[in-house]
Amino acid sequence: MDSGSTRPEGAEPGPGNQPIAGQLAEIRESLRAAFPRAKNVLLEFDGTFKAHIDVREGELVPAIEAQLAHIDNGRFTRVEHGATPHHPFLHRISAVISA
Numbered sequence: 001m002d003s004g005s006t007r008p009e010g011a012e013p014g015p016g017n018q019p020i021a022g023q024l025a026e027i028r029e030s031l032r033a034a035f036p037r038a039k040n041v042l043l044e045f046d047g048t049f050k051a052h053i054d055v056r057e058g059e060l061v062p063a064i065e066a067q068l069a070h071i072d073n074g075r076f077t078r079v080e081h082g083a084t085p086h087h088p089f090l091h092r093i094s095a096v097i098s099a
Contacts, residue, residue: 027051027072027097034071035064039090049097051076054090064093074098 018026024043031041031051040054053064061081068076076095084090 027075030072034067040084043097051095051097052084053093054084054087055093056090058091061091061093068093068095 028041028043031053032038035041035053035055037057037060038053038055040052042052042054044050044052053068055061055064065079065081068079075098077098078096079093080095081091081093084092
């Protein structure tokens with residue numbers, strides 16, 4: 001980045017010419033809108049970009065898993081579920097986010 005730029009550091013445009021922070025917020029908000037009963041919607045990068053959706057009601061898990069495959073033109077893949085770390089009463093549905 002050149003020294004005359006007014007763009008904040010870490011806000012480089014992504015593939016859609018939108019700053020990365022904006023793209024992340026858009027993904028998170030689309031998941032929050034799709035799953036309003038979710039207690040948490042988190043994004044994580046640990047070498048793989050993932051979304052985590054935490055819900056209290058276990059009966060919601062299969063419906064969320066099925067719906068994730070159809071959100072945002074199939075952007076969410078390798079959907080799985082399990083326990084939410086440090087929250088024994090929540091269920092976590094996780095998916096890899098593809099570009």
